[in-house]
Amino acid sequence: MTSAQWARLSQDLFNAAMAAYIAAMVGYFHYLVFRKRPAWIAARGLAVVGVGAHTASVVSRGIAAGRVPWGNMYEYSSLLALLVVAGYLVIVEGRYKVRTLGGFVLAFSVLTMGIAAVRLRVPPGPLVPALNSYWIKIHVVAAIVGSSLFALGGGVLTILYLVQDARERREAATLAAQAPPPIMGGASIDTDPDAPPHFEAGGDDPAAGTTPVPRALLPPAAVLDRMAYRTIAFAFPIWTFAVIAGAIWAENAWGRYWGWDPKETWSFITWVIYAGYLHARSTAGWKGRKAAVLALVGFASLLVTYYAVNLFIVGLHSYAGVP
Secondary structure, three states: OOHHHHHHHHHHHHHHHHHHHHHHHHHHHHHHHHOOHHHHHHHHHHHHHHHHHHHHHHHHHHHHHOOOOOOOHHHHHHHHHHHHHHHHHHHHHHHOOOOOOHHHHHHHHHHHHHHHHHHHOOOOOOOOHHHOOHHHHOHHHHHHHHHHHHHHHHHHHHHHHHHHHHHHHHHHHHHHHHOOOOOOOOOOOOOOOOOOOOEOOOOOOEOOOOOOOOOOOOOOHHHHHHHHHHHHHHHHHHHHHHHHHHHHHHHHHHOOOOOOOHHHHHHHHHHHHHHHHHHHHHHOOOOOHHHHHHHHHHHHHHHHHHHHHHHHOOOOOOHHHOO
């Protein structure tokens, strides 16, 4: 096959993956509302098919370009969307056995792919000279993996936590207002939103032997908070390595480790925010909404690091809109 044929195949597979993700997203939202197991099975199957087609698209793109397939923003975005879906399937459904969040994760990936297809698409070609280094296989890979995990934990899971936490607080306030006062020192109603007694730690459905309660669309806020925290904690050392590797690459390319270029500055700001988030949780006991807000600030900084710096701010990393 010629390079043009490989490029065409990569584009067709990209479109097929996006179609599979959209169908899977619809299936996951159907399962979220109606809890029909066949809907979840079909949605997960479509997501897996999408990951397979997406992986083949990335590989085909690399063959067409004759290099690693993450040399510009279009390719970076495509791989980021792929890793977010794969991370969800492995971490959220595989590790935590939570099946109700797939629609939101796939919506994020579909949006990322849509922006890439409309705004960032470029034909495959050789790397610009500044990127023609073996460090692109080290620094950029670490940055993509870290970004995808931050997007999953600091973005999707944290937003869903805040939504569910607000719902649980409203329900707890309503129950407290309706409950009679304790008699003779009896126990009052437990309104702690971080201690859901009706759910397994990581499941979607009530634990066996507990009192039946109205089914919530989302898992308990405490479960979402825990998943977000652990995902961010896993991503942080990867992002740290990406920043360090970028500094070493900068010394090789420009003769200095750090120059406060806009991309370097915002990458460091993102690192500081998530370092503060992890420090606050481990030493000051932060959890819940305060920690979630800080995680969202870190995610916003990540978006600035990727989109705003690459597209709108002139710097050493601004060549051809590359990451």
